[in-house]
Amino acid sequence: MTDFLMLSFLFLAAGVIAVPVASRLGLGSVLGYLLAGIAISPLLSALHVDVVSIQHFAEFGVVMMLFLVGLELEPKMLWQMRSKLLGLGGLQVGVTIVAIMAIAMMFGQTWRVGLAIGMVLALSSTAIVLQTLNEKGLMKSDGGQASFSVLLFQDIAVIPMLAILPLMALPELVELASHTTNDHAGAGDHGTDIDLMGNLPAWLQGIVTLGAVGLVISAGALLTRPMFNFVASAGLRELFTATALMMVVGIALLMTLVGLSPALGTFIAGVVLANSEYRHELESDIDPFKGLLLGVFFITVGAGVNFPLLFENLWSVVAMTLGLIALKTTVLIVLSKIFGVNAGDKWLFSLGLAQAGEFGFVLLSFTVANHVIPKAIADQLLLVVALSMLLTPALFILYDRVISPRYLRGGEQEPDEITEKGKIIIAGHGRFGGIINRLLSWSGHKTVVLDYSSSQLEMLRAFNVKAFYGDASRPDLLHAAGIDDAEMLIVAIDDKQKATEMVHYVHHNYPHIKIIARAVDRQHVYELYAAGCREIIRETFDSSVRAARTALEMLGTRKFDAELIVQDFIERDRHIIREMAPHYDPDIPIHKNQALVEKTKELMKAQESELLGKASANTTTSRAWDFSKRTKPESDD
Amino acid sequence: MKRVLVYYAHPAHRFSRVNKALLDMAKDQTNVTVIDLYEEYPRFRIDIDKEQDRLRNHDVILFQFPIYWYSSPSLIKEFLDLTLEHGFAYGAPDAALTNKIMGLAVSTAGTESDYSETGYQTYPLRTFLTPFEQTARLCNMTFLAPYAYFGAHAEQDGFLNEHVQSYGRFISALRDETLDIDAACALDLMNATNLPVKG
Ligand SMILES: Cc1cc2nc3c(=O)[nH]c(=O)nc-3n(C[C@H](O)[C@H](O)[C@H](O)COP(=O)(O)O)c2cc1C
Numbered sequence: 001m002t003d004f005l006m007l008s009f010l011f012l013a014a015g016v017i018a019v020p021v022a023s024r025l026g027l028g029s030v031l032g033y034l035l036a037g038i039a040i041s042p043l044l045s046a047l048h049v050d051v052v053s054i055q056h057f058a059e060f061g062v063v064m065m066l067f068l069v070g071l072e073l074e075p076k077m078l079w080q081m082r083s084k085l086l087g088l089g090g091l092q093v094g095v096t097i098v099a100i101m102a103i104a105m106m107f108g109q110t111w112r113v114g115l116a117i118g119m120v121l122a123l124s125s126t127a128i129v130l131q132t133l134n135e136k137g138l139m140k141s142d143g144g145q146a147s148f149s150v151l152l153f154q155d156i157a158v159i160p161m162l163a164i165l166p167l168m169a170l171p172e173l174v175e176l177a178s179h180t181t182n183d184h185a186g187a188g189d190h191g192t193d194i195d196l197m198g199n200l201p202a203w204l205q206g207i208v209t210l211g212a213v214g215l216v217i218s219a220g221a222l223l224t225r226p227m228f229n230f231v232a233s234a235g236l237r238e239l240f241t242a243t244a245l246m247m248v249v250g251i252a253l254l255m256t257l258v259g260l261s262p263a264l265g266t267f268i269a270g271v272v273l274a275n276s277e278y279r280h281e282l283e284s285d286i287d288p289f290k291g292l293l294l295g296v297f298f299i300t301v302g303a304g305v306n307f308p309l310l311f312e313n314l315w316s317v318v319a320m321t322l323g324l325i326a327l328k329t330t331v332l333i334v335l336s337k338i339f340g341v342n343a344g345d346k347w348l349f350s351l352g353l354a355q356a357g358e359f360g361f362v363l364l365s366f367t368v369a370n371h372v373i374p375k376a377i378a379d380q381l382l383l384v385v386a387l388s389m390l391l392t393p394a395l396f397i398l399y400d401r402v403i404s405p406r407y408l409r410g411g412e413q414e415p416d417e418i419t420e421k422g423k424i425i426i427a428g429h430g431r432f433g434g435i436i437n438r439l440l441s442w443s444g445h446k447t448v449v450l451d452y453s454s455s456q457l458e459m460l461r462a463f464n465v466k467a468f469y470g471d472a473s474r475p476d477l478l479h480a481a482g483i484d485d486a487e488m489l490i491v492a493i494d495d496k497q498k499a500t501e502m503v504h505y506v507h508h509n510y511p512h513i514k515i516i517a518r519a520v521d522r523q524h525v526y527e528l529y530a531a532g533c534r535e536i537i538r539e540t541f542d543s544s545v546r547a548a549r550t551a552l553e554m555l556g557t558r559k560f561d562a563e564l565i566v567q568d569f570i571e572r573d574r575h576i577i578r579e580m581a582p583h584y585d586p587d588i589p590i591h592k593n594q595a596l597v598e599k600t601k602e603l604m605k606a607q608e609s610e611l612l613g614k615a616s617a618n619t620t621t622s623r624a625w626d627f628s629k630r631t632k633p634e635s636d637d
Numbered sequence: 638m639k640r641v642l643v644y645y646a647h648p649a650h651r652f653s654r655v656n657k658a659l660l661d662m663a664k665d666q667t668n669v670t671v672i673d674l675y676e677e678y679p680r681f682r683i684d685i686d687k688e689q690d691r692l693r694n695h696d697v698i699l700f701q702f703p704i705y706w707y708s709s710p711s712l713i714k715e716f717l718d719l720t721l722e723h724g725f726a727y728g729a730p731d732a733a734l735t736n737k738i739m740g741l742a743v744s745t746a747g748t749e750s751d752y753s754e755t756g757y758q759t760y761p762l763r764t765f766l767t768p769f770e771q772t773a774r775l776c777n778m779t780f781l782a783p784y785a786y787f788g789a790h791a792e793q794d795g796f797l798n799e800h801v802q803s804y805g806r807f808i809s810a811l812r813d814e815t816l817d818i819d820a821a822c823a824l825d826l827m828n829a830t831n832l833p834v835k836g
Contacts (some may be wrong), residue, residue: 558650559679625649626789 014040015295030128030133031393033295037302039455046305052365055300060494061102061293062127063252064264064286066155068129070270071147071279072139078271087154088146090341092353095331098121103327109377114167119161120381121324123557125357126151126263127294136396137495141452142469143345146336147352155263158359163364166370173371184243205259212248214257216251216265220272227279244285262352297358305386306379308573313380320380320464321387325395326352342469345452347403355388376604425450427472427502429460432518433492437465440492448481473498477506483510491517491533500527524575526584544547545570576603638668639738641812642695646674646713655744655797656703658697662805663701669808670695674712674736680714682795692701693733697811698778700769701742703789717772738811738818741766741783742804743775749787762787763825778788782824796829803829810834 014036024033044051097118104114130139138144171273197600200208224247230562231239239345248266255265275278310317332350341349363369364382367373373381424440426433429451440447470477472493483489489506491499503517516535519525528536545566553560580603583596590596647656652671652808659664663671670691678684692698704708721727726734743766751757764769765781773780784807786800807827820833827833 524733561651562674563679576697626652628652 003047006047007054010040010043011175011299012301013340015131017022029295030131030298031390033145034302034390035394037299037568038297038305041307051303052375055304055361057296058293058297058300059362061290061295061297062358063262063266064248064290064293064531065127065130067248067251067266067270068283069152070267070272071274071283073271073272081145084146084149084155088271088335089150089157090151091338092331093122093154093334096328097333098194099327099331100324103323107199110170112170113373113377115167115365116165116363117377117381120360120367120373122150122328122357123357123359123363124353125355125389125392127297127358128353128355128389131294132393133398138348139349141345143344143352144347146339146341146345150332150353152267154215154357154359155261158363159259159261159264159272162366165367165372168452169371170374171373174370181630192345193614202456205330206458209260212254212260213265215266216254216269217272220269224273224276224278224331228281233563236523240281241285244526245289247473248286249280263285271579301358301386301389304382306383310383313383316385317380317383318579320384323392324356324388325354325391339391344589347399349405351399352392354387354395355392357389361386372524376430423485424448425481425483425488426490426492427477427478428491428493428518429467429496431494432494433490435491441465448486450477450481466539471498473502473505473506478502479508483513486513488514488516491515493518494520496527500524500531501583502530503528503533522577526581527586532583542571549556557630578598579603639692639696639812639814641666641669641697641699641808642691643671643699643701643808644674644713644716645671646700646716648675648710648711648712648781650675654769655800656701656795657784658801659701659742659744659804662801663808666805666812668809669812674716675710676828678712678716682714683716683719685719685722688716688723689722692720692726692737695737697738697740698734699740699808699811701744704743704762704765708768721772721776732777735777737776737778738781739769739776739778740781740811741769742785742807743783744786744789746790747787748791752787761825779818779822781784781818781821782827784827786828799829801830806834807832814836 010244018036019029019032020036023029027594042050078342097115100118100121101111101114104117105111109589129151131141133147139148143451144622149204153461214400214574223525227243228240231243247269251265251269252262255262273282282320282425333346334352336346338351350631361382364373364378364385368375368378424445424447426437426440426447426449427436429449433451437449447465449460449467450468450470451467452471468477468481472478472491473495480487483506489502491502493499493502499517499519503515506513506515508523514535515533517528519528519536519538522539525536525538548569549562549566553559580599583599585593638641645656645660645663647653647660650657650660660671660673665667672691678742682796698710700713702713705711708714721734723729724732726732743761743762745752747756747758752760752762754760762783770780783803786797810832817833817835821827824831824833
């Protein structure tokens with residue numbers, strides 16, 4: 001018990017400390033966990049903790065993650081992805097395996113060992129990549145979608161790999177193993193596997209496998225609703241969570257029993273449930289577990305780095321890791337050219353998937369257990385896999401800070417060639433920009449829309465909207481979109497910082513252009529104001545105000561009165577912001593900005609009475625209408 | 638039986654004394670449509686088609702409002718501007734309002750004597766209401782003498798109550814066709830004391 005508590009505390013504390021620090025430094029949570037793992041690894045070894053078995057347990061986080069990914073992906077979308085999935089994914093795995101095998105053979109390995117190493121290293125880390133892309137909000141971008149296709153294919157490809165590897169056992173190793181006591185027994189499988197299929201003939205195995213997948217699909221489609229209804233009758237919130245967990249665990253179990261990848265199974269189940277009304281319920285139930293398990297998983301990766309071995313072979317391991325990253329990046333770059341992944345995203349995609357992944361660990365222990373790769377080599381490869389995963393966040397940072405900006409400024413012109421120049425440029429075509437575009441087009445204006453999600457754009461083009469792919473905050477794209485002779489720019493992207501930068505850039509380089517900007521919150525209003533924008537629209541302000549107005553109406557206030565109250569409120573609120581905005585200075589933190597603090601205090605007084613409901617009972621407009629306020633009740637007009 | 642439609646417009650209904658009581662009385666009449674315009678169109682976005690249909694489906698159109706600056710509150714103006722379209726209300730042989738009746742029910746702070754050539758308001762109340770009168774004429778409608786309440790802010794010994802009760806009789810008489818329309822047209826103004834109800 002104390003062991004368990006101790007261990008839990010250790011993992012939790014490490015994560016709780018390291019992740020915020022890493023996030024603050026802009027390194028992302030994954031690197032935080034990895035560093036936490038490295039930090040506690042001496043403690044873990046002092047306590048004789050079996051890191052590997054914890055890691056196997058935590059891999060279940062990957063299974064959950066794929067379930068969640070599936071939930072976000074409707075069957076229709078999956079079908080639309082099929083060419084990327086098979087083409088991009090298939091080629092990535094195939095070409096990388098062959099290339100690594102060739103290199104291994106050049107270094108004197110047999111083709112079998114080479115092939116096995118290729119399989120181990122060709123796979124990337126679903127956990128790290130998806131987590132990072134989600135965190136950065138890039139899942140829906142072209143690069144995100146391409147990455148996802150490849151990762152999904154890899155997850156599926158693990159299954160045949162596990163089947164092929166035992167066939168390639170090295171006779172010498174088998175020989176050796178039979179002489180010494182086999183201390184790797186069972187290293188390849190996670191705990192005790194019950195093998196249902198062992199004794200069945202191949203055709204029956206096929207049927208059972210298909211049957212299991214069919215079972216997941218049909219049960220997901222047919223049983224979810226009655227099951228949740230049944231559970232709901234108990235009226236206990238935690239039962240939903242239990243049910244969701246039971247589903248995921250059950251599917252994973254079934255898949256393991258028939259020898260399929262549990263990740264694949266839960267992914268399919270997720271897709272089946274993507275349209276169901278319980279989707280959000282499932283999502284919010286599973287998500288915390290996924291997060292925690294992945295965190296533990298990353299910590300174990302960090303903790304699993306065998307430092308003595310690493311320092312002994314430092315240069316060769318580092319060289320192999322860098323070589324691996326370079327090789328995988330090259331393959332991915334070439335493929336992304338072939339498959340037309342958009343310019344900006346090409347590097348994201350290629351660098352993002354350049355590491356080896358958690359399945360590499362699985363395959364490595366499996367190969368050793370099956371006498372395919374000698375243990376000495378496997379130990380070094382383990383370091384390569386871990387190190388490459390450890391370097392991935394660094395690659396993302398490299399992409400963010402160095403490659404992306406430089407590449408974008410100089411670089412190849414691969415965003416869409418913008419043929420149509422409009423007087424109005426709308427940057428960002430999400431929920432916000434989309435409505436602006438609809439309204440302006442509807443009233444007969446020509447717009448040019450920029451967005452970085454190509455699926456969005458394809459849909460738009462189907463509706464004859466002039467839409468172009470690219471990161472709208474990039475000067476060259478703005479230029480191509482005709483910013484030079486545009487009349488108006490509407491900044492509707494949801495990235496705060498980019499929006500501000502864009503306003504700043506356009507305001508200073510094209511002072512004649514009218515800029516309207518979407519602000520996320522108050523502080524963002526000030527930032528946009530400081531950047532030179534004067535038409536700033538808070539994205540949720542108007543809808544909130546309308547909701548409040550409806551509330552007033554439903555509480556019995558006359559609609560016209562509610563309207564006047566709301567207009568007054570808006571005016572007051574705008575007034576405050578207008579008063580504050582000029583005092584904001586992006587270089588001084590708000591609480592240290594003396595002028596702003598003074599102004600706030602001053603305005604606070606007015607606001608206070610507002611908050612206490614003491615704002616004049618009358619709206620400004622109706623002042624003229626209230627006769628009770630007049631000293632003389634006689635008519636005077 | 639005639640179909641009576643009352644359009645009520647008061648931007649400050651919350652502060653109203655006279656018109657509030659009149660409105661409640663109008664609402665108490667059966668088979669009479671009462672539309673509270675500021676409640677229906679708080680953002681002044683008149684549904685033109687709907688209102689034209691309403692006008693078509695009634696025989697008597699009554700506008701009830703307080704006098705604001707010698708005219709109606711602005712929403713009435715907006716309503717007329719948008720609804721009385723060319724071709725619908727005028728300018729066509731089959732204009733939809735032909736032979737319908739238009740009436741006004743108004744209240745003022747000024748007294749009856751204020752509204753005279755020697756009074757404080759210089760002109761009689763009817764003079765200020767001529768835009769409505771001529772609007773009715775242009776639309777081929779019959780214009781009744783306005784049902785008026787003066788001195789709205791003064792205490793008048795139960796006269797308000799009388800005025801309100803008689804408003805109910807006025808509306809129901811229009812509905813039941815017991816109001817002497819010719820007499821009502823011939824009067825200068827109508828009130829509780831001179832309502833020309835037949836029988
Ligand atoms: C903006 C405004 C303008 C007004 N203009 C006039 C006017 O021109 N002549 C007049 O006699 N009373 C005028 N009044 C007084 C209103 O007509 C009077 O308050 C109303 O008829 C009282 O009815 P109620 O109790 O239903 O509000 C005005 C009142 C307001 C608020």
